[in-house]
Amino acid sequence: MEKGKMLYEGKAKKMFTTEDDNVLLIEYKNSLTAFNAQKKAEMEGKGVLNNLISSTIFKFLTENQIPNHFLEKIDDNHQTVRRVEIVPVEVVTRNITTGTLCKRLGVEEGMKLPYPLVELYFKNDELGDPIITEDHAILFKWSSKEELDQIKEITLKVNSLLSDYFKELGIILVDFKLEFGRDSEGNLILADEVSPDTCRFWDIKSGEKLDKDRFRKDLGNVLGAYEEIWKRISSRDE
Numbered sequence: 715m716e717k718g719k720m721l722y723e724g725k726a727k728k729m730f731t732t733e734d735d736n737v738l739l740i741e742y743k744n745s746l747t748a749f750n751a752q753k754k755a756e757m758e759g760k761g762v763l764n765n766l767i768s769s770t771i772f773k774f775l776t777e778n779q780i781p782n783h784f785l786e787k788i789d790d791n792h793q794t795v796r797r798v799e800i801v802p803v804e805v806v807t808r809n810i811t812t813g814t815l816c817k818r819l820g821v822e823e824g825m826k827l828p829y830p831l832v833e834l835y836f837k838n839d840e841l842g843d844p845i846i847t848e849d850h851a852i853l854f855k856w857s858s859k860e861e862l863d864q865i866k867e868i869t870l871k872v873n874s875l876l877s878d879y880f881k882e883l884g885i886i887l888v889d890f891k892l893e894f895g896r897d898s899e900g901n902l903i904l905a906d907e908v909s910p911d912t913c914r915f916w917d918i919k920s921g922e923k924l925d926k927d928r929f930r931k932d933l934g935n936v937l938g939a940y941e942e943i944w945k946r947i948s949s950r951d952e
């Protein structure tokens with residue numbers, strides 16, 4: 715796999731071209747950011763863990779017929795994916811109330827929702843990823859009604875699959891963010907990553923936070939939490 719030119723450097727990953735126009739190489743970085751990158755840190759080992767975790771989860775989603783970009787884990791920090799045009803809408807699914815939902819609406823923390831809440835955010839760092847409705851996405855042509863219906867259907871399937879997957883590992887999937895894209899043939903597929911950077915995970919027994927909230931809230935032992943998630947995921951396939 716030839717590492718071509720860098721197309722983009724984001725907060726957590728770098729994207730490189732390869733000899734195949736339809737394939738990108740992702741490098742997972744050790745940077746951690748929160749609050750729209752106002753808080754930043756470097757954490758040795760994070761890139762390796764997120765690459766392992768996200769690769770394994772995407773493989774599981776492939777086995778469960780979720781169309782997605784993942785191709786292959788190449789080495790510690792790299793994986794190949796199908797290149798897509800990203801839909802500029804971030805899809806957040808919540809099973810339990812916490813985070814910005816509680817801040818924004820003043821609702822109680824830790825409430826189990828009777829059904830999953832799916833929210834849309836406009837993917838735009840300069841604007842701080844504002845929350846939007848379906849109509850914003852359709853009217854401003856970030857997506858279409860048909861595509862949003864498909865996105866919501868896939869998102870709810872992913873939520874159901876991953877909630878069960880993590881429950882077996884003694885973990886509650888509290889909430890998470892997904893990104894979608896269109897491949898060269900126009901197919902809508904799941905892209906980006908699924909990791910403790912993009913999900914909230916709580917230990918079922920102790921309620922301990924095992925995700926980026928440890929960094930956001932200065933709870934300490936951030937890497938230990940990511941290691942614990944990987945330990946449980948890897949124990950599943952033993």
Ligand code: ADP
Nearest residue numbers: 724725726727783795796797798800893905906
């Ligand atoms: P950010 O842009 O939020 O700082 P990252 O550091 O994770 O995020 O950078 C990765 C970028 O690559 C994101 O903008 C994401 O939307 C984009 N991306 C993810 N998967 C693909 C893909 N298969 N093809 C093209 N772009 C992708």
Ligand code: UDP
Nearest residue numbers: 806812813814815889890891911912913914
């Ligand atoms: N999330 C994310 N990227 C973002 C915003 C949110 O991965 O740009 C994830 C976050 O990790 C959490 C869920 O989406 O699992 C809901 O996040 P929330 O809206 O509560 O915002 P946050 O507290 O992350 O700012």
